[in-house]
Amino acid sequence: MAKESVVIDQDACISCGACVAVCPGQALELDENGKARLIWDKCTSDFECVKVCPVNCIWQSSQAPESAKSKAGWYRLSGPLSGDLKKEFEEWKSQYGIKWSPI
Template structure:
């Protein structure tokens, strides 16, 4: 698979809708999704490269492309994390992503 180039829009997950089936985790070619300590899908932000295979496989429609996600989902907390401390370039991309898509919450 050719490596895609950023910037990426990534995906938004509504953990209140997620039933923890793991389908999205299994299908992601970049290992950018996991089940968190509560058994809910969580995005590993810096791993996501806009494959979007996760969106159609979710049986309860709890994942959207970020550009298509409802504001209710985008305003929630804890649905993504980073795999590691962000580089300066990644931090810049992250701040631009938050602003562009109106993401309110960020990991500590």
């Protein structure tokens, strides 16, 4: 089973940075528009970010609304994925119905 990771709705994000500050794996950043963005392969699925978001726009992937999963730009990869990690990435998208992909 793929790691669960999170889904972010950047349209609801108010750029507070709380999720970035609390993430233990540097798996979140503010993008060029100041919106939270996930770096998928760095996420360890501990869901600390979910707890601190003041507008509740980060969810565990299994609990994210379809509307958020269909949006573009809310995550990226730190670099090319290979082997097991690439397989895990494809499984995550498939298992949680992630409609958009940066690659």
